[in-house]
Amino acid sequence: MTTIQRIWRLRSTLLRLRATRCLDCGYVSFPPKAACPKCGSRNVVREELPKEGKVLTYTVLNVPIKGFEDQAPLIVALIKLGDARVLAQLTDVKPEDMEIGMEVVATVRRTAPTLDGVVPYVVKFRPKEAEQRITLTASSTSTNPASSSKTNKASESGQTP
Amino acid sequence: MKSVYIVGVGMTRVGKHTHLSLRDLASEAVLKAIDDAGGEKPQAIVVGNMLSSLVEQENLAALIADHSGLRGISGFKTESACSSGGSALVAGYSLVASGLFDKVLVVGVEKLHERPTPDTTRGLAYAADADYELIYGISFAGLNALVMRYYMDRYGISREEMAWWPVMMHENGYYNPFAQLRKKITLDEVINSPVIADPIRLYDSCPLSDGAAAVMLTSEKFKSINDSPIKISGVGDAVDSPDLSSRFELDRLYASRLSAERAFKMAKKEAKQVDIAEIHDAYSIIAAITLEEIGFAEKGTAPKLWAEGRFRKGDRPVINPSGGLKSRGHPVGATGVYQAAEIAMQLRGDFPGMQVNGDIGLSQNVGGVGSNVITLIYTR
Ligand SMILES: [Zn+2]
Numbered sequence: 345m346t347t348i349q350r351i352w353r354l355r356s357t358l359l360r361l362r363a364t365r366c367l368d369c370g371y372v373s374f375p376p377k378a379a380c381p382k383c384g385s386r387n388v389v390r391e392e393l394p395k396e397g398k399v400l401t402y403t404v405l406n407v408p409i410k411g412f413e414d415q416a417p418l419i420v421a422l423i424k425l426g427d428a429r430v431l432a433q434l435t436d437v438k439p440e441d442m443e444i445g446m447e448v449v450a451t452v453r454r455t456a457p458t459l460d461g462v463v464p465y466v467v468k469f470r471p472k473e474a475e476q477r478i479t480l481t482a483s484s485t486s487t488n489p490a491s492s493s494k495t496n497k498a499s500e501s502g503q504t505p
Numbered sequence: 506m507k508s509v510y511i512v513g514v515g516m517t518r519v520g521k522h523t524h525l526s527l528r529d530l531a532s533e534a535v536l537k538a539i540d541d542a543g544g545e546k547p548q549a550i551v552v553g554n555m556l557s558s559l560v561e562q563e564n565l566a567a568l569i570a571d572h573s574g575l576r577g578i579s580g581f582k583t584e585s586a587c588s589s590g591g592s593a594l595v596a597g598y599s600l601v602a603s604g605l606f607d608k609v610l611v612v613g614v615e616k617l618h619e620r621p622t623p624d625t626t627r628g629l630a631y632a633a634d635a636d637y638e639l640i641y642g643i644s645f646a647g648l649n650a651l652v653m654r655y656y657m658d659r660y661g662i663s664r665e666e667m668a669w670w671p672v673m674m675h676e677n678g679y680y681n682p683f684a685q686l687r688k689k690i691t692l693d694e695v696i697n698s699p700v701i702a703d704p705i706r707l708y709d710s711c712p713l714s715d716g717a718a719a720v721m722l723t724s725e726k727f728k729s730i731n732d733s734p735i736k737i738s739g740v741g742d743a744v745d746s747p748d749l750s751s752r753f754e755l756d757r758l759y760a761s762r763l764s765a766e767r768a769f770k771m772a773k774k775e776a777k778q779v780d781i782a783e784i785h786d787a788y789s790i791i792a793a794i795t796l797e798e799i800g801f802a803e804k805g806t807a808p809k810l811w812a813e814g815r816f817r818k819g820d821r822p823v824i825n826p827s828g829g830l831k832s833r834g835h836p837v838g839a840t841g842v843y844q845a846a847e848i849a850m851q852l853r854g855d856f857p858g859m860q861v862n863g864d865i866g867l868s869q870n871v872g873g874v875g876s877n878v879i880t881l882i883y884t885r
Contacts, residue, residue: 346640354636373751375637381751400755401658403650404703405643409630410623412642420643422651422750429750431651433641439703444658456642466640 345411345456351464358466359452361395363428364388372427395450396472397425404439412456423448423469436470447472506602511883512731513542513721514846519685519834521618522715527560530717531614532573534839538610538719539573543730547610547721549579549600553593554838555586556628560619569612579606586632587787588872589613590718590841591879595742597722607724613839614717625713629837632873634748646710646788647702648749648874653790654704656756660805662793664704666812668695670789671708671831673811677818678828681858683843685714685834708831709789716836718843733853735866739772739882741765747876756805758791758875761798765869768880769800776800779822779882780863781851783844785871786829795869796824799880818859822867826851826859841870841879852885 356362357376365372366380367387374393379386402421412418419434419442434442435453448469455466515537517530525533531552539546552565562568566580583592590613597611617625629645630638638648656662672692678684690708698707721730728734743763746752753759769775776799784799786792793807801822802810810816816824827833827847830840848866850856866883 346635350636350640358640375634375748375751377751381746382753401651401655403643403647403654403705404700405647406700406702407626407644408642408647409639409644410627413623415642418642420641420647420651422655422755429752429755431638431641431643431748431750444654455640 345459348458348460348462348464351458361393361425361430361450361467362390363393365391374428374430393425393428393430397423397448399442399444399446399448400424400429401444402434402442404442415456421469433468434470435468507604507724509598509601509722509724509737510728510734511720511737511845511849512723512728512734513538513540514719514849515541516683516718516843516846517716518683519714519716519836523618525715527557527562527614527616528568528572530616530715531569531612534614534717534719535569535573535610535612538721541731542721545608545721545727545730546575547578547608548606549609550575551580551593551597551600551609551611552582553590553611553613553842554582554615555584555589556615556617556837559625559628560616565614569614584838585877586872587785587835587837588841588870588877588879589838590843591870591872592742592841592877594720594841594845594881595740595879598737598740601722601724607727609722610719611722611842612717612719613836613842615836615838616715617713617837618715622713632747632876637748637750644702646705649788649790650702650705651749652755652794652874653709653788656790656793657704659756662808664696665692666808667709667789668692669812670786670792670808671695673817674786674825674829674831677826677859678832681828681833684828684832684858685712686832705788711787711830711835714834714836716834716839716843718839718846720842720845720849733885735849735852736884737881738884739768739774739880741767741771741880743767743878745876747873749874756794758794758798758871758878760875760878761795761869761871764878764880765799768867768882772882772884774865774882778865779867780865781823781826781848781861782867782869783825783827783847784829784869785840786825786831787835787871791871791875792829794875795871799867799869818861823861826856826861841868844868844870845881848883852883
């Protein structure tokens with residue numbers, strides 16, 4: 345279990361997904377590094393990564409490590425965001441619906457408590473498709489005020505925000 | 506630089522040793538290695554270990570030397586996750602090659618069966634990046650699973666092809682009296698074993714192990730202590746990122762390739778000359794990628810080759826006649842030293858399990874998901 349100090353130190357990197365870009369060779373690294381992993385240059389700058397990307401690979405943990413037991417089955421993926429990759433938890437998706445290439449967007453969610461008992465927030469990713477469905481439901485409601493049955497159906501299935 | 510020889514080996518059986526402490530295991534291996542070296546005592550001891558904090562013990566060089574009747578010699582511990590034993594060998598090699606000492610004992614020891622499994626599993630995950638991986642609850646198996654799914658998808662490897670590796674390892678390890686899991690298994694048992702971190706199943710993974718292994722290293726001056734001294738003719742060591750996300754490529758292990766290249770260059774040998782090798786198959790996917798990085802298989806083909814029956818006894822090279830990490834077991838900080846002891850015995854012709862005839866051996870010990878890799882080349 346992590347400490348609140350760690351979460352606090354990493355807050356801007358973790359929540360805004362700030363990588364380092366090398367100004368000499370262009371290599372983008374997340375996690376950020378003090379010097380470029382590719383060419384060794386210290387001429388690196390912080391750069392915020394895009395918040396949408398694609399799943400490169402994923403795993404489903406029936407037994408996450410100690411401290412995360414409540415989150416099983418835990419889906420963790422490597423996600424391609426622009427020129428970098430980020431490791432993160434997936435949310436709002438069932439293990440059987442996961443696939444390589446799935447489009448995902450960042451969202452901020454609670455994670456396991458720290459040793460000090462604080463519940464930190466971190467970036468997780470959810471399928472982009474789910475967001476599109478929400479947008480569609482919302483727009484169909486506004487452009488089609490008469491079709492209230494549609495809206496009801498959506499809220500029953502838990503798709504409305 | 507002076508030449509360095511292995512003149513004595515010792516090891517405990519790998520397994521769950523509730524009745525043996527860390528010092529019991531380590532001193533058993535140390536004393537066996539000293540006996541095998543004709544009773545010659547070392548001037549220094551180097552200890553490979555990752556997680557002795559699980560048994561609330563650090564300061565291992567002093568503990569083990571003192572318990573083994575070696576009070577007063579020099580010593581220290583090395584740590585590089587699962588390749589801590591390999592790092593101990595590099596350090597021990599350097600102490601002899603530099604001329605600082607003529608006789609150095611390298612011992613690897615690990616005791617994982619002391620605490621409840623969740624504590625041990627969490628401890629093993631300390632090999633990952635604590636800031637950017639561990640905080641998301643992913644286990645070490647989970648990190649390997651990410652690489653396995655990516656590799657299988659990219660190269661069109663089937664579940665059955667991957668599963669042939671543990672079947673082969675358990676066949677080899679069946680004959681090894683020091684192995685933890687001495688039982689043959691079928692393809693169906695692998696494919697239907699419980700999921701640990703999808704797509705990794707139980708038999709795609711090594712077991713949790715206790716164990717210790719030791720080798721006595723000497724300079725040319727003392728090599729005749731043993732009738733069959735084995736020369737360490739190549740040493741290669743390289744690091745990569747502990748985190749997977751900033752890797753150059755997800756289906757390659759950069760440090761495995763670099764360490765093998767360095768060892769081959771130093772030994773003036775090539776992959777095709779190797780008769781026998783012990784590689785680090787903590788997970789079958791790591792076996793696949795390291796076989797390719799060392800140069801024993803083309804990129805993306807290793808599982809297809811082993812499914813066709815390659816790398817078994819009678820082929821060249823023979824890989825993991827010990828049973829590898831799957832069957833012999835993986836006492837983390839001891840594994841690299843087990844590999845060295847096994848290859849030395851193979852080249853001497855007195856390995857008590859599956860004996861392979863050959864003149865050139867190789868071992869590769871992998872820390873993390875390939876973040877620290879040591880390759881050694883051995884000649885008769
Ligand atoms: Zn650069």
